[in-house]
Amino acid sequence: MEIHQVLTQSTTICNVLCRYEQGEIFAAEGYARVSGSPGVCIATSGPGATNLVSGFANALLNSLPLVALTGQLHGYLSCLPKPPEFSQLEHILRLVNESKKHVSYVGGGCLNSSPKLHQFVELTEIPVASTLIGLGVYSSSDELSLRMLGMHGIVYANYAMDKRLICCLLSTTLKGISPLLKGRNAAGKLNVDYSAWRAELKEQKMKFPLSFKSFGGVISPQYAVHVLDELTNLDAIITTGVCQHQMWAAQWYNFKRPRQWGTSGGLGAMGFGLPAAIGAAKASPGSTVVDIDGDGSFHMNIQECFDIPAARATKKSGVRDAIQKMLETPGPYLLDVIVPHQALVVEHLEM
Numbered sequence: 107m108e109i110h111q112v113l114t115q116s117t118t119i120c121n122v123l124c125r126y127e128q129g130e131i132f133a134a135e136g137y138a139r140v141s142g143s144p145g146v147c148i149a150t151s152g153p154g155a156t157n158l159v160s161g162f163a164n165a166l167l168n169s170l171p172l173v174a175l176t177g178q179l180h181g182y183l184s185c186l187p188k189p190p191e192f193s194q195l196e197h198i199l200r201l202v203n204e205s206k207k208h209v210s211y212v213g214g215g216c217l218n219s220s221p222k223l224h225q226f227v228e229l230t231e232i233p234v235a236s237t238l239i240g241l242g243v244y245s246s247s248d249e250l251s252l253r254m255l256g257m258h259g260i261v262y263a264n265y266a267m268d269k270r271l272i273c274c275l276l277s278t279t280l281k282g283i284s285p286l287l288k289g290r291n292a293a294g295k296l297n298v299d300y301s302a303w304r305a306e307l308k309e310q311k312m313k314f315p316l317s318f319k320s321f322g323g324v325i326s327p328q329y330a331v332h333v334l335d336e337l338t339n340l341d342a343i344i345t346t347g348v349c350q351h352q353m354w355a356a357q358w359y360n361f362k363r364p365r366q367w368g369t370s371g372g373l374g375a376m377g378f379g380l381p382a383a384i385g386a387a388k389a390s391p392g393s394t395v396v397d398i399d400g401d402g403s404f405h406m407n408i409q410e411c412f413d414i415p416a417a418r419a420t421k422k423s424g425v426r427d428a429i430q431k432m433l434e435t436p437g438p439y440l441l442d443v444i445v446p447h448q449a450l451v452v453e454h455l456e457m
């Protein structure tokens with residue numbers, strides 16, 4: 107942001123703000139082609155840099171002089187953990203039996219293990235917190251759900267993670283542990299009583315419920331997501347772009363099943379929401395699919411959206427009807443919800 111602000115004030119550097127990094131690098135190449143001087147472009151690290159790749163290939167194959175500046179990139183390899191050995195499962199069970207403050211912490215690795223997780227929670231009554239990508243594996247509105255943890259997470263989920271004595275990282279573990287638990291339970295050897303811990307967390311939920319600021323008659327983004335949640339009966343498939351709206355969607359939509367939520371975690375690629383919603387609608391014909399997007403992210407792949415009915419909501423009093431109309435309209439529909447600038451500013455100031 108600082109670099110961009112300075113560039114806009116420069117009297118010697120001509121700065122053009124493009125909405126999408128591919129557009130930006132092609133613009134730099136057009137400049138290079140016509141001026142004979144190198145074109146210069148600048149993008150954020152990660153998804154900003156990867157969106158430059160077609161432009162790099164084009165510059166190389168067309169001998170165009172180009173300077174591209176990006177932030178630092180991190181490289182990492184990921185692989186699935188191996189299923190735990192029987193002795194490790196035994197050890198986990200011992201910990202479950204001995205400790206009084208547990209949290210299950212689930213992520214995207216558990217997307218296919220939702221029934222097993224429910225079985226595990228039924229047997230142990232251990233509360234469940236979720237990563238951004240794991241939302242929906244365990245129903246957000248369930249009493250034992252702590253919802254999302256992390257920087258943009260819910261106060262009581264972070265409280266639980268802070269106070270916990272044991273945190274079960276569940277993925278492959280879930281495969282083997284439920285039969286073991288059941289056996290122990292049947293033999294009367296499962297000795298779990300988390301009532302004090304559950305009461306402690308309930309108190310946190312009461313003290314720090316999920317809440318948002320209202321700005322008179324204008325629309326709080328969280329309110330819009332909340333209304334969507336109500337009108338879709340928690341049943342819509344939600345996709346998003348990247349940034350504040352993404353976090354508000356994660357916080358305020360009550361996901362009740364896995365694969366109901368598509369967002370770019372990790373990379374955080376703006377532009378994901380609209381095409382991802384199109385793909386989701388193909389994968390789940392008949393489902394209501396809603397892309398909750400920010401204007402910046404939406405612009406990045408706006409070409410995927412054409413010739414569709416559209417409306418705009420500017421007042422809080424009109425949001426419910428506007429969303430209802432969107433949901434009732436068959437096929438794609440664009441609802442432009444205008445939220446006050448201070449909603450974004452307040453959120454940033456409070457972080």
Ligand SMILES: Cc1ncc(C[n+]2csc(CCOP(=O)(O)OP(=O)(O)O)c2C)c(N)n1
Pocket residue numbers: 127150153154157347348349350351352373374375376377399400401402403404
């Ligand atoms: C492809 C890509 N380019 C740049 C970024 C860096 N970036 C992260 S959030 C953001 C602004 C997002 O604005 P908007 O989509 O309007 O979301 P809002 O903050 O309004 O919710 C930018 C530029 C990114 N994450 N992905």
